[in-house]
Amino acid sequence: MPELPEVETVATALRPHLVGRRVMRVCARVERLREPLDMQALARLEGEAVTAVYRRAKYLLLEFAGCRLVLLIHLGMSGRLRLAPVCHPLAGHEHVDWELDNGNLLRLRDPRRFGLVKVAEIVAPGDLPAELDGLGPEPLEPEFTDSCLAAACRGRRRPIKNLIMDSRVVVGVGNIYASEVLHRAGIRPGIPAGDLRPARIARLVVAIRTVLTAAIAAGGTTINDFAGVDGREGYFSRELQVYARAGERCLRCRRGCIRREVLVGRASYYCPVCQR
């Protein structure tokens, strides 16, 4: 599943190809992904120019300031975006195209159809649409602090892993990076959030920043097109320390053997020796 670093990489890679380009035609070959596609709303983008491309949480946003609209794209479980010439032959599961005024198109492929494509209104350029209200702080922005994570943990019995994956607490820490972050911080995924002392919470904040920043940097230096953004394929799987390594030796302490545990329905990986 594409996580925050992958979406950031996609936004960075797409930006120079999209900003200033006009969308000439929107073409959808399915009626719905996670939600029904609103074709009337998508058609409002036709003839409009992209003025900004950015990421918020795991959403990719294409802003069309001229008409005060934002195209929200969430890649869901299996979505990926690519640029291709308009005449490029269709492959399987390629559901939506945005044809541009330079003979290219932006094409969404989404085999599992958990992605989201939605047109939202904004009042002024740079605004976030109301659809994104209620999201917590961005993990790499200064607003995400020890004290805000400590406040979210206080008195909570839910496992710390689930708490950091809650987008009301902090956005963009998905299942893969949650395991990675907790391994780096030396914290067991199943520990009740309220049991963590301030020093460990501070370590966790640093780990979240470090792991996500490293993943973005890895994506930014090795990705040549937008093909490598689905699931564990591609560039970032090489960086993983614990995720999907059950039974293997811990790369940090070299003593523990990585364990897999299911927490609230999601696979979690940890080292029983160096994570407490």
Ligand SMILES: [Zn+2]
């Ligand atoms: Zn270990």
